[in-house]
Amino acid sequence: MIRFDNVSKKYPGTSRPALNSIDLEILRGEFVFLVGASGSGKSSCLRLMLKEEKPSTGSIHVLGQDLGSISNRKVPYFRRNLGVVFQDFRLLPNKTVAANVAFTLQVIGKSRGFIQEAVPDTLKMVGLEEKAQRLPHELSGGEQQRVAIARAIVNKPQVLLADEPTGNLDPVTSAGIMTLLERINASGTTIVMATHEAGIVDQMKRRVIELSAGQIVRDERRGGYGATTAIPVVAEGQIATAAPTAEAPVAVGATVGAASVAPVPLSEQAPAAAAPKVPTSVMENAQPLYIEPEVTDDVTDAAAAITAAATSSIPIVPVEPPPTTMSRPVLPVATENDVPALTLAEKLGLRAPGAKTNDTGEQEVGPTR
Numbered sequence: 203m204i205r206f207d208n209v210s211k212k213y214p215g216t217s218r219p220a221l222n223s224i225d226l227e228i229l230r231g232e233f234v235f236l237v238g239a240s241g242s243g244k245s246s247c248l249r250l251m252l253k254e255e256k257p258s259t260g261s262i263h264v265l266g267q268d269l270g271s272i273s274n275r276k277v278p279y280f281r282r283n284l285g286v287v288f289q290d291f292r293l294l295p296n297k298t299v300a301a302n303v304a305f306t307l308q309v310i311g312k313s314r315g316f317i318q319e320a321v322p323d324t325l326k327m328v329g330l331e332e333k334a335q336r337l338p339h340e341l342s343g344g345e346q347q348r349v350a351i352a353r354a355i356v357n358k359p360q361v362l363l364a365d366e367p368t369g370n371l372d373p374v375t376s377a378g379i380m381t382l383l384e385r386i387n388a389s390g391t392t393i394v395m396a397t398h399e400a401g402i403v404d405q406m407k408r409r410v411i412e413l414s415a416g417q418i419v420r421d422e423r424r425g426g427y428g429a430t431t432a433i434p435v436v437a438e439g440q441i442a443t444a445a446p447t448a449e450a451p452v453a454v455g456a457t458v459g460a461a462s463v464a465p466v467p468l469s470e471q472a473p474a475a476a477a478p479k480v481p482t483s484v485m486e487n488a489q490p491l492y493i494e495p496e497v498t499d500d501v502t503d504a505a506a507a508i509t510a511a512a513t514s515s516i517p518i519v520p521v522e523p524p525p526t527t528m529s530r531p532v533l534p535v536a537t538e539n540d541v542p543a544l545t546l547a548e549k550l551g552l553r554a555p556g557a558k559t560n561d562t563g564e565q566e567v568g569p570t571r
């Protein structure tokens with residue numbers, strides 16, 4: 203479903219790659235946490251999956267498509283299968299809750315009848331049917347994030363990418379958002395979520411991929427947050443270090459750029475980059491609402507095995523992947539050199555990059571075909 207083959211990303215003007223030779227496979231139905239210190243490459247991973255950035259080297263397949271072969275004009279079509287949720291909600295401030303959610307469907311040319319049915323259904327799912335006519339500023343932060351999630355899932359995407367979706371929320375509200383994401387995942391949507399929230403990760407026990415200085419240092423099927431917060435941010439030109447833990451031994455001999463990764467005792471490491479905010483007790487209170495991820499066990503095992511094979515230093519027992527989930531149809535190759543800076547509508551896959559807007563900047567965004 204999502205595959206990185208030897209992907210590196212180096213931003214212009216930087217000396218150290220944000221991502222360094224990443225191999226990764228995420229299968230249908232998984233719920234995956236991306237964890238790691240600030241600057242370790244989590245958001246870069248998500249932006250690459252969304253084709254908001256392109257890799258410097260390596261290839262990325264999402265939903266069977268080689269992202270390198272998708273032209274800028276076709277990016278909105280590709281993104282229709284992806285929902286995106288950000289830390290800062292990114293709602294349209296002058297539109298009601300219902301209009302914010304409907305916006306996604308309007309711009310991809312869904313009929314009025316479809317929209318009139320889908321929007322209330324989705325608002326009901328996120329528990330906001332009573333607030334459909336409110337404006338975003340009349341909502342709490344948690345409610346605004348639920349609108350953003352409703353907007354992301356109203357078109358029933360196969361994949362939901364979430365970049366610190368609880369980062370601006372209090373612990374109890376965060377637990378509610380995670381319950382909602384669990385429900386969405388249980389309905390079949392693959393979720394990849396970058397987070398600093400140890401309480402959430404520890405309680406949910408889903409697949410955890412840990413990045414350190416742009417490399418995968420841990421991939422656990424039912425992982426916890428681990429000692430991630432003890433991993434120092436790596437400044438330009440410094441030698442990268444990763445915290446060794448019982449669950450996540452540091453890869454001996456792994457490299458970051460030209461520098462060796464040298465394990466450093468926890469006592470000698472820099473202070474935590476981000477403090478965990480949601481205590482386990484809060485997550486435990488939300489637990490009865492969780493749906494056990496039984497249906498995803500097989501694919502999660504398979505994905506863990508594939509990633510383990512790709513990142514040979516990470517000890518995970520291999521299992522046979524289900525054959526139906528492993529086919530990766532590849533689209534015909536077309537070349538594309540640049541991914542331009544994108545507007546919100548473009549980032550959400552609602553308008554082709556560079557497509558014209560009208561005076562309001564947000565209405566004239568119909569089908570781009």
Ligand SMILES: Nc1ncnc2c1ncn2[C@@H]1O[C@H](COP(=O)(O)OP(=O)(O)OP(=O)(O)O)[C@@H](O)[C@H]1O
Nearest residue numbers: 213214216220238239240241242243244245246247
């Ligand atoms: N547009 C950019 N231009 C230059 N460097 C960038 C850009 N975006 C990210 N970086 C750098 O790439 C590295 C990885 O950044 P990224 O945002 O992916 O990390 P992160 O793990 O998501 O961090 P955080 O937890 O703080 O959000 C960092 O060193 C960052 O400074």
